[in-house]
Amino acid sequence: MAGKDPLLVVEGVSKRFGGVVALDNVSLRVGEGELVAIIGPNGSGKTTLFNVINGVIKPDSGRVIFRGVDVTELPPYKRVEMGLARTFQIPRPWQGLSVKENVAVGAFFGSRRARSITEAMERAEKVLEIVGLSQKAEEPAAKLTVVEKKLLELARALAMEPKLLLLDEIVAGMSPADVERVIDTVVRVRDEMGIAVVALVEHVIRAVRRAAERVVVLHQGRVIADGAPEEVLRDPHVVEVYLGVPGA
Amino acid sequence: MAARGLEWEALYDTLRVSFRKALPALAIYGALTIAYLLFEAKSQLIASILFYALLGGAFNIFMGMTGYVDFGYVAFLAMGAYGMAIAFTYLPAAGPLTVLLGFAMGMILAAMLAGVVGGIALRLRGAYFAIATIGVNEGIRFLIEGGNLLGGSIGLYLAGRMREVLGEPGYIFAATTGADLILILQAFLTVFITALILSSRVGYALLAIREDEDAAKALGVNVTKYKLIAFTTSAILASLLGASFWALKGGYVEPARVFNIHYTVEAIIVVMLGGAGTLLGPLVGALIYQGSNFVLNTYVAPLLEAVGIHALGIHLPIFALVLLSVIILMPEGIVGYLRGRVKNRILREVLV
Numbered sequence: 001m002a003g004k005d006p007l008l009v010v011e012g013v014s015k016r017f018g019g020v021v022a023l024d025n026v027s028l029r030v031g032e033g034e035l036v037a038i039i040g041p042n043g044s045g046k047t048t049l050f051n052v053i054n055g056v057i058k059p060d061s062g063r064v065i066f067r068g069v070d071v072t073e074l075p076p077y078k079r080v081e082m083g084l085a086r087t088f089q090i091p092r093p094w095q096g097l098s099v100k101e102n103v104a105v106g107a108f109f110g111s112r113r114a115r116s117i118t119e120a121m122e123r124a125e126k127v128l129e130i131v132g133l134s135q136k137a138e139e140p141a142a143k144l145t146v147v148e149k150k151l152l153e154l155a156r157a158l159a160m161e162p163k164l165l166l167l168d169e170i171v172a173g174m175s176p177a178d179v180e181r182v183i184d185t186v187v188r189v190r191d192e193m194g195i196a197v198v199a200l201v202e203h204v205i206r207a208v209r210r211a212a213e214r215v216v217v218l219h220q221g222r223v224i225a226d227g228a229p230e231e232v233l234r235d236p237h238v239v240e241v242y243l244g245v246p247g248a
Numbered sequence: 249m250a251a252r253g254l255e256w257e258a259l260y261d262t263l264r265v266s267f268r269k270a271l272p273a274l275a276i277y278g279a280l281t282i283a284y285l286l287f288e289a290k291s292q293l294i295a296s297i298l299f300y301a302l303l304g305g306a307f308n309i310f311m312g313m314t315g316y317v318d319f320g321y322v323a324f325l326a327m328g329a330y331g332m333a334i335a336f337t338y339l340p341a342a343g344p345l346t347v348l349l350g351f352a353m354g355m356i357l358a359a360m361l362a363g364v365v366g367g368i369a370l371r372l373r374g375a376y377f378a379i380a381t382i383g384v385n386e387g388i389r390f391l392i393e394g395g396n397l398l399g400g401s402i403g404l405y406l407a408g409r410m411r412e413v414l415g416e417p418g419y420i421f422a423a424t425t426g427a428d429l430i431l432i433l434q435a436f437l438t439v440f441i442t443a444l445i446l447s448s449r450v451g452y453a454l455l456a457i458r459e460d461e462d463a464a465k466a467l468g469v470n471v472t473k474y475k476l477i478a479f480t481t482s483a484i485l486a487s488l489l490g491a492s493f494w495a496l497k498g499g500y501v502e503p504a505r506v507f508n509i510h511y512t513v514e515a516i517i518v519v520m521l522g523g524a525g526t527l528l529g530p531l532v533g534a535l536i537y538q539g540s541n542f543v544l545n546t547y548v549a550p551l552l553e554a555v556g557i558h559a560l561g562i563h564l565p566i567f568a569l570v571l572l573s574v575i576i577l578m579p580e581g582i583v584g585y586l587r588g589r590v591k592n593r594i595l596r597e598v599l600v
Binding site: 054056075076077079080081085086088092094095096097101104105106108109110113114115116117118119120140156157160 | 456588
């Protein structure tokens with residue numbers, strides 16, 4: 001669980017889009033170096049929650065506190081400078097740039113901003129090595145496969161040397177072998193670089209259950225469970241949401 | 249102290265990388281300079297190629313790197329031209345320094361316009377931005393013409409003032425070789441600034457904005473700040489060109505000419521043809537555009553004229569087709585297209 005001074009605190013965040021309540025009084029804490037999975041069916045508000053944490057969307061009410069600072073009103077770039085990085089569910093590399101250049105942008109704009117192009121490129125090479133994309137460094141990003149694009153997103157985020165990494169469905173649509181590889185990479189960077197990770201996943205696949213220390217379940221914009229994976233997955237309410245017990 | 253050392257190291261590193269990137273373009277401009285000095289008969293052709301290379305070069309920093317099309321671009325050249333004209337008309341007491349004052353005035357006017365227009369219009373995307381900027385260009389022109397400001401629609405006549413302020417030999421030098429040498433200096437300056445941007449955080453921010461602005465924003469790029477940097481830099485370089493080529497060399501600043509959207513369109517042609525966002529692109533585009541322009545109007549048009557076809561300006565319909573083909577077949581422009589296909593490492597280093 002989160003320590004005394006959590007890295008990220010989400011406090012009573014609500015967000016509506018017209019008549020749809022995307023987030024309903026969501027609260028959440030993430031400690032330093034923690035690995036948390038947020039699960040929930042499609043439309044449960046996961047991506048909206050990420051967008052609120054990241055600053056792309058402003059909540060209607062509630063607060064986001066990052067590293068002890070209320071960042072609710074801060075633009076995304078300020079949060080990035082403070083050590084927040086994210087990936088997108090549908091990878092959004094800058095198609096016209098090479099793989100290495102994409103990662104270099106991350107190095108230039110992260111929490112420890114590279115001072116020169118040489119420094120940015122060196123860091124990009126190092127990070128591409130970690131995610132296993134070194135062979136593709138000079139290729140245009142547009143030429144990568146979907147899995148490689150997801151790895152590129154991860155590399156770009158890591159080049160920012162964040163304190164907190166938000167992964168949006170990073171393993172969705174991957175083969176089991178790729179899932180293992182990506183999750184191992186995530187766990188390794190968490191261990192080696194001390195980065196806290198919050199990952200959005202639609203389903204708790206085995207690998208996620210093995211890696212995550214905590215699972216938070218979102219349903220219809222509300223947190224319905226928060227705890228250790230085994231405990232949460234036995235929760236009758238969670239089972240009901242996922243399996244649709246009759247009479248619910 | 250250690251941190252300070254690192255800062256210097258980073259600065260040195262950025263300058264070194266920029267200089268290496270700039271070398272091919274600097275070499276071509278060097279060759280053009282030598283040609284200008286050696287072949288007097290062709291010196292005005294070379295000066296006009298330089299004009300287009302700079303017209304595209306300044307435009308490239310904003311349009312080429314961010315992907316935003318500024319249809320009001322020519323207004324920044326106009327600011328430069330008016331800056332110089334204002335200096336000679338209203339502040340002639342400074343003597344030869346009036347030239348410097350003129351450039352400074354043009355730069356200030358252009359930077360102010362860029363700040364105001366950019367601060368507002370850069371919040372718009374795509375076609376909305378383009379339309380808003382056309383409005384600005386036409387708006388300023390009608391303000392000057394309708395309000396009868398700064399000579400109104402007649403404009404400001406500089407040549408006489410220049411003669412008074414600089415003396416006859418000084419005037420002749422300033423309006424001919426002097427203006428051309430300033431043009432050459434501007435070419436080197438534009439190349440180096442472009443290389444500096446491409447080799448630093450600013451350039452990477454701009455490319456990320458061009459490729460996907462929302463992703464850039466979410467990943468920590470202060471998009472407004474970097475768009476404004478590019479817009480203002482482009483505007484200031486454009487004002488230098490208006491001040492030297494139109495005011496000093498042309499000797500006359502009239503709104504119908506300096507706000508003519510035709511020049512914005514030519515800037516787009518030069519940049520798209522050569523390669524948007526590349527260092528060599530505007531230069532290659534200008535060589536092809538103004539080179540063919542010269543050949544077509546000097547050699548081909550008289551031939552057609554002889555058989556009764558009025559063909560002056562024949563380059564315009566031809567370039568309409570060329571531009572269409574380039575956009576369809578190689579949207580990255582000539583330099584971008586070649587860079588994507590060349591495997592040789594040295595050639596790749598040259599094609600920047």
